[in-house]
Amino acid sequence: MATDRWRRLGLAAGFFLALAIPASAEGCGRMDHDGQSYTVCQVEAAEEPRLQLWQDDEAGAPLNSFYAVRRTLAQGQSLRWAMNAGMFHPDYRPVGLLVIEGEEQHGIVTAGGGGNFGMLPNGVFCTGGARPFQVIESRAFAADKPGCRLATQSGPMLVIDGALHPRFLIDSDSRYIRNGVGVSPDGQTAWFAISDKPVTFHEFGRLFRDGLGVRDALYFDGSISRLYAPGLNRADFGRSLGPMIGLVDGG
Helix, strand or coil: CCCHHHHHHHHHHCCHHHHHCCCCCCCEEEEEECCEEEEEEEEEHHHHHHEEEECECCCCCECCCHHHHHHHCCCCCEEEEEEECCCECCCCCECCCEEECCEEEECCCCCCCCCCCCCCCCEEEEECCCCCEEEEEHHHHHHHCCCCCEEEEECCEEEECCEECCCCCCCCCCCECEEEEEECCCCCEEEEEEECCCECHHHHHHHHHHHCCCCEEEEEEECCCCEEEHHHCEECCCCCCCCEEEEEECC
């Protein structure tokens, strides 16, 4: 495992996968930061077309699980990794914006409110727009209306233009398994991370800002957060899920 010092040097040089995350044929690896352990899956711009979002099956019923996602794949395709990708209502429908292959499944929500989703600023993860990967604050997204192949809204933002969300407390005692996504400053790389043990928002945000060097990162969820990564012999089980995102090989 590389040290934090070598990770910072690697980030400065642009060798993200080689030094920031242990090399893996599956694109996922373990990363330690500030005494906490995470699993991070890295996606490069050339792989963006193989990134997919899932919500419903052909009959319009929520898929709910990684197993159900695997059943939707075409012959010859396989699921390299997948994780939950945004908050959802009790009926598993997304709380905020969801765009799948350019088609809006649910509209954007810009009002504040209770819970983590309403902890403004929240944001949208977008692929296939002006840059391969973007994390955009929700109200800016609604104003600019960027075209996205895939988009999912969640909240809160973890990192906003290089700063942690202002409501994150360094001494918070609220700890959950958390997952989210951050993008490189040039939009060419996306990192999907999940904590291996319960962490605070402040700790999770620092992983993206300080450990991975991102300027914008988005929280997906906590407590229900799960990862499917067969290359790591990992297939988390738990309650049913709403939107899910993952990388598909083959086909």
